[in-house]
Amino acid sequence: MKKNILITGGAGFIGSHLTRLFINKYPDYTIVNLDKLTYAGNLENLKDIEDKPNYTFIKGDIENMELVKSLFIKYDFTGVLHCAAESHVDRSITDPLAFVKTNVLGTVSLLQVAKDAWKDNYEGKLFYHISTDEVYGSLGETGFFTEETAYDPRSPYSASKASSDHFVSAYHHTYHLPVIISNCSNNYGPYHFPEKLIPLCIHNIINNKPLPIYGKGLNVRDWLFVEDHVRAIDTIFHNGKPGETYNIGGHNEWKNIDIIKELCRQMDEKLGREKGTSEKLITFVKDRAGHDLRYAIDATKLKNELGWQPSLQFEEGLSKTIDWYLNNTEWLNDVTSGAYRSYYEKQYGI
Numbered sequence: 001m002k003k004n005i006l007i008t009g010g011a012g013f014i015g016s017h018l019t020r021l022f023i024n025k026y027p028d029y030t031i032v033n034l035d036k037l038t039y040a041g042n043l044e045n046l047k048d049i050e051d052k053p054n055y056t057f058i059k060g061d062i063e064n065m066e067l068v069k070s071l072f073i074k075y076d077f078t079g080v081l082h083c084a085a086e087s088h089v090d091r092s093i094t095d096p097l098a099f100v101k102t103n104v105l106g107t108v109s110l111l112q113v114a115k116d117a118w119k120d121n122y123e124g125k126l127f128y129h130i131s132t133d134e135v136y137g138s139l140g141e142t143g144f145f146t147e148e149t150a151y152d153p154r155s156p157y158s159a160s161k162a163s164s165d166h167f168v169s170a171y172h173h174t175y176h177l178p179v180i181i182s183n184c185s186n187n188y189g190p191y192h193f194p195e196k197l198i199p200l201c202i203h204n205i206i207n208n209k210p211l212p213i214y215g216k217g218l219n220v221r222d223w224l225f226v227e228d229h230v231r232a233i234d235t236i237f238h239n240g241k242p243g244e245t246y247n248i249g250g251h252n253e254w255k256n257i258d259i260i261k262e263l264c265r266q267m268d269e270k271l272g273r274e275k276g277t278s279e280k281l282i283t284f285v286k287d288r289a290g291h292d293l294r295y296a297i298d299a300t301k302l303k304n305e306l307g308w309q310p311s312l313q314f315e316e317g318l319s320k321t322i323d324w325y326l327n328n329t330e331w332l333n334d335v336t337s338g339a340y341r342s343y344y345e346k347q348y349g350i
């Protein structure tokens, strides 16, 4: 069946994996990727699919309602997969307003355009918001987030995502816009911008730089391979129930210090370095302000209702991820040096 779908933030980490999956799996779909190409959005992430006939890239901001309206008119979208977001918690602590702008105002602008474009006939339409488990706040040493857990965001980043989730739900309740939200745990995998824990430490191990561990490294995250996440989004987009929320997680909890030790172990082996070499780079630094202790997802609803489960064991996913970075040092050097940005700045005039 033919569909025209708008993916926002398709040049980002999760967005590029999602775009690739949809382009390759659904040749009958027309996919329009609207991305502002901020520091974390990178067209190199989509090099392998950029010439596909069902793919179009538009450089632009989700807050630009005139632009988004014109795209709805031109492409007659039946679906929106909304990935565009500022995503780094540390950046949100130093610049909260940037997060309100993109994550809150950007999402509401998009909702408004979708509602206006679809208001005469919601049949077959879906606005899908890709969100985070951080909206639920922080867990103690036990328990899991379920879809019924009350929102309790604690960082400017999670507050902005919680707010955007609430707007998505509000458009459903007030205007009956068909929406779905999924809240996912920490992702890892290829094309992850090296400001986040895993790619940052891979980059630093390669370059023999310190591995900064906040506090004592005892905070816990539930890690999911990004390709498993986008498979879940695909399943939910096609089979989920409008108005519903789905939690997505890896059931794969690690203390930060343990995950970095595992990363060091694998990288010493792959780089042919003596055992214990990379661990010596571990450096405990000042803790993140308001650092959430633990996230863990109960993804039973997704498993029972839609049959999704993670496919990859963590050690294997981490090994695949490290191999990708070792084979793509040019990508890593470009995104850390700014060479890539200046190339696309010239190309797209930003």
Ligand SMILES: Cc1cn([C@H]2C[C@H](O)[C@@H](COP(=O)(O)OP(=O)(O)O[C@H]3O[C@H](C)C(=O)[C@H](O)[C@H]3O)O2)c(=O)[nH]c1=O
Residues within 6 Å of the ligand: 087, 088, 089, 090, 131, 132, 133, 134, 184, 185, 186, 187, 195, 196, 197, 198, 200, 212, 213, 214, 215, 217, 219, 220, 221, 256, 288
């Ligand atoms: C960058 C960095 C992080 N950390 C700690 C902080 C966290 O406890 C853990 C992971 O940090 P990271 O910034 O990679 O990810 P989270 O803060 O958990 O948030 C991530 O996962 C959720 C679901 C999203 O929704 C966010 O968009 C995504 O960024 O390592 C360090 O100890 N050192 C460092 O240098």
